[in-house]
Amino acid sequence: MLKTITFDLETIYPEEYEGKDEFPPLPLHVPVVGSFLVCSEDKLEMVTHSMDTSDDAEKNMLDWLQSELSVPAGKPMQRTRLVSWNGFKFDLPLLLIRAMHHGLDLSGLSGFRHRYHDTHFDMKFRIANGETRNYSLDNTAKALGLVGKHVCSGGDVQKLWKYEQRYDQVRRYCEEDVLQTHMIYLKWMRTFHGAKSVAPRLQQCDQMLRERMLKDIEEAQCASRIEKDTPSNLSQS
Numbered sequence: 001m002l003k004t005i006t007f008d009l010e011t012i013y014p015e016e017y018e019g020k021d022e023f024p025p026l027p028l029h030v031p032v033v034g035s036f037l038v039c040s041e042d043k044l045e046m047v048t049h050s051m052d053t054s055d056d057a058e059k060n061m062l063d064w065l066q067s068e069l070s071v072p073a074g075k076p077m078q079r080t081r082l083v084s085w086n087g088f089k090f091d092l093p094l095l096l097i098r099a100m101h102h103g104l105d106l107s108g109l110s111g112f113r114h115r116y117h118d119t120h121f122d123m124k125f126r127i128a129n130g131e132t133r134n135y136s137l138d139n140t141a142k143a144l145g146l147v148g149k150h151v152c153s154g155g156d157v158q159k160l161w162k163y164e165q166r167y168d169q170v171r172r173y174c175e176e177d178v179l180q181t182h183m184i185y186l187k188w189m190r191t192f193h194g195a196k197s198v199a200p201r202l203q204q205c206d207q208m209l210r211e212r213m214l215k216d217i218e219e220a221q222c223a224s225r226i227e228k229d230t231p232s233n234l235s236q237s
Helices: 057-069 087-102 107-112 123-128 137-143 154-163 167-192 199-229
Strands: 002-012 030-040 043-050 079-084 120-122
Touching (some): 079 087, 079 167
Antiparallel strands (some): 002 030
């Protein structure tokens, strides 16, 4: 029996890198949200860890992941596959760095760091066949008939989280990326591995995605009305 965990991290970084074209060095990033879509034969569950909820939220996320990657007692035949977008280059190294920072056991990741093994499907790497420079989650999702990014992008997370405290929006954004990554994975499995039964899961993911995007739209409309109704001289008073 195969269990997949499709995941994504949203991060912030030191202020000195703000406004620069240079991407901040990976070790300096700190996760603020981690979303994990756990999919098995009888379950489809989104698990999101948000670092605004407690001082131990990041440790709890890493401990949870270690537990999920461990073979459960009484289920020696259960296999786990990680699914990501650019996970080999960004998410996995950062998870390991953060576990080392906290002194935590994340040995469960040791079997998921091989690019050509089926324990980890980094969809960016697989689709691009290693030539990943011109492949983004946004343009790949849109090319496959998915929505792609629609309200914000990864470049907005620093501002939304650190300066505007729009935690709910960042959480939804992370979950939306995870859902679209998993839908890309399902389409890949249907095309290259002959998976015949992906349609119901695609529909489930699409419904979950629409629910989150609807909240994004409602929130954006509400913010627009507030801005429109606020007197222009209010900020000057």
